[in-house]
Amino acid sequence: MELQKQVEKNYISTDNSLRAELSEKIQWSLTQRDVNLIELLMPVWSWFYRYYFQVKTDGWHHIPTEGKLLLVGSHNGGMASPDLVMMMYDWFSRFGTERLVYGLMHPYAWKVSPEIAQLAQRVGAIVAHPKMASAAFEMGASVLVYPGGQYDMFRTHSQRYKINFAENKGFVKLALKQEVPIIPVISVGAHDTLIVLCDCYDLVKQLHEFGLPWLYQIDPGIFPIYLGLPWGLSIGPLPNIPLPVQIHTRVCRPITFERYGRDAAKDRNYVNACYKLVYNQMQKELNQLVIDTQKSS
Numbered sequence: 001m002e003l004q005k006q007v008e009k010n011y012i013s014t015d016n017s018l019r020a021e022l023s024e025k026i027q028w029s030l031t032q033r034d035v036n037l038i039e040l041l042m043p044v045w046s047w048f049y050r051y052y053f054q055v056k057t058d059g060w061h062h063i064p065t066e067g068k069l070l071l072v073g074s075h076n077g078g079m080a081s082p083d084l085v086m087m088m089y090d091w092f093s094r095f096g097t098e099r100l101v102y103g104l105m106h107p108y109a110w111k112v113s114p115e116i117a118q119l120a121q122r123v124g125a126i127v128a129h130p131k132m133a134s135a136a137f138e139m140g141a142s143v144l145v146y147p148g149g150q151y152d153m154f155r156t157h158s159q160r161y162k163i164n165f166a167e168n169k170g171f172v173k174l175a176l177k178q179e180v181p182i183i184p185v186i187s188v189g190a191h192d193t194l195i196v197l198c199d200c201y202d203l204v205k206q207l208h209e210f211g212l213p214w215l216y217q218i219d220p221g222i223f224p225i226y227l228g229l230p231w232g233l234s235i236g237p238l239p240n241i242p243l244p245v246q247i248h249t250r251v252c253r254p255i256t257f258e259r260y261g262r263d264a265a266k267d268r269n270y271v272n273a274c275y276k277l278v279y280n281q282m283q284k285e286l287n288q289l290v291i292d293t294q295k296s297s
Contacts, residue, residue, distance in 0.1 A: 030102065030136055032121040038097045041123065045089040048082075052244050053189075055086050056296075059251035060094055063183060069142040069254075070175045071101075071183050072278065074163045074286070075153035076190035078226065078240040083190035083247055084146070088123070090249070100141035104128035106149060108218050113239075130174055137178045144185075147171045154224040154237060156198060160191035161290050163283050169275045176257065176265040176274070184252040184282045188293045193242030194228030200235075248293045252285045 049055045063069065076083050084103070091101055105125040109117040117125070126132045133143050146152060151166040163186075175182050201223040208214060220237050227233060229241035257264070257274050264270055 030126060030132075030139065030141075032118075033100075033102070033124050034122040035097045037122045038092060038124075042089070042092060042097075045085060049086055049089050053082060053086060053242075053247045055090075055247050055249060057086075057090055057249040057251075059253075060090065062251050062253050063095075065095070068137050068140060068178070068180045069183050070171065070178070070180050071142060071144040071185050072171055072282070073144065073146045073185040074187070074282065075146040075148050075150075076160070076187055077193040077242050078153055078196075078224075078228065079237065080193065080240050080242045081146075081153060081190070082193055082242045083187035083249055084144075086247060087144075087185055087187075087249055100136070100139070101144060102126045102133075102136045102141055103144040104133060104146075108216075111218060112216050130170060130177075133174055134178060137180065143174075145171050145174075150220060150222050150237060154196055154199065154222050154226070155191075156196045156224075157191070161188070161286060163279060163286060165275075165279060169271055172271050172274045172278065173265040176260050176271070177262055179260040181254040181256050182278055183254050184278070184285060185249065186252065186282060186286045186289055187247055187249045188286070188289050189245050189247040190242075192245045193247075194226050194240050196224045196226040199224050204236075248289060250285065250289050252282070255281055 073084065073087070075081060088101075088103070091099075101124060103120075103125050104127070105117070105120055106128050109120070109125075126136060128145070133145070136143050147165040147168040147170070148155075148163070149166065149168070152164045155162070155164050171182075199222050201221065204212070204223040205219075208219075214220070215236065223236055225233070225235050226240070229243060231238065231240070234240065255278055257277075259267075259270065
């Protein structure tokens with residue numbers, strides 16, 4: 001209960017009505033994960049992995065068989081995020097469903113679709129907040145984070161090979177405080193499962209200022225126009241069904257820093273330097289994966 005209060009106070013600080021609504025819907029714990037459900041879903045994920053997306057993957061030797069890790073990824077493919085699901089399938093296939101891993105998910109997911117959010121919790125999603133992530137690490141789990149969030153998952157198609165963390169440095173502070181290595185996870189192909197044409201957020205924000213309400217009373221920060229299933233042409237950050245495009249995933253070598261601890265996490269210049277190191281290394285790895293994928297096709 002104390003953890004819940006801390007997270008609510010620090011994270012959900014929009015209007016009081018939205019804060020109260022989210023507080024009622026979110027399960028503020030790490031106990032919702034359901035191993036039986038994960039094992040039940042594995043054959044379904046396997047079909048998508050082998051036949052729908054025909055996934056090719058490498059680099060899993062970079063993940064040790066035990067110990068805590070911060071897996072840092074680049075979001076792709078809109079709200080469906082198929083590479084995320086395929087990464088999780090690979091994790092469970094290699095390390096078993098008993099090895100704990102939690103993925104950070106934005107609290108607004110509970111506002112947009114409580115049913116889907118609760119289902120995601122049962123396969124390992126937790127509220128995206130440092131205190132929840134720290135609690136997961138303290139119980140020996142690894143954590144998966146996609147720092148760019150909606151800005152990354154709905155970046156335009158022309159930017160599909162560019163990582164966008166939206167200047168979110170919280171994951172670096174988390175790694176420094178918890179003294180865990182960062183394992184980058186990247187992919188090519190997932191952002192071709194929908195085609196984001198442009199982002200018209202600035203225009204829609206002006207309309208909102210003139211009285212147009214936000215969907216679900218939430219400012220999305222982005223407002224993409226994209227081609228994809230099931231809408232054909234979609235306007236706004238709506239859920240999508242990914243197109244059957246081959247996905248290549250890669251687990252990259254660990255990134256470690258010279259200094260760790262709370263003092264390091266409070267050093268703004270050091271955090272910025274670590275952030276740039278991770279960003280540059282992941283972009284370099286993604287560039288190489290693009291080349292490798294094009295050679296093999």
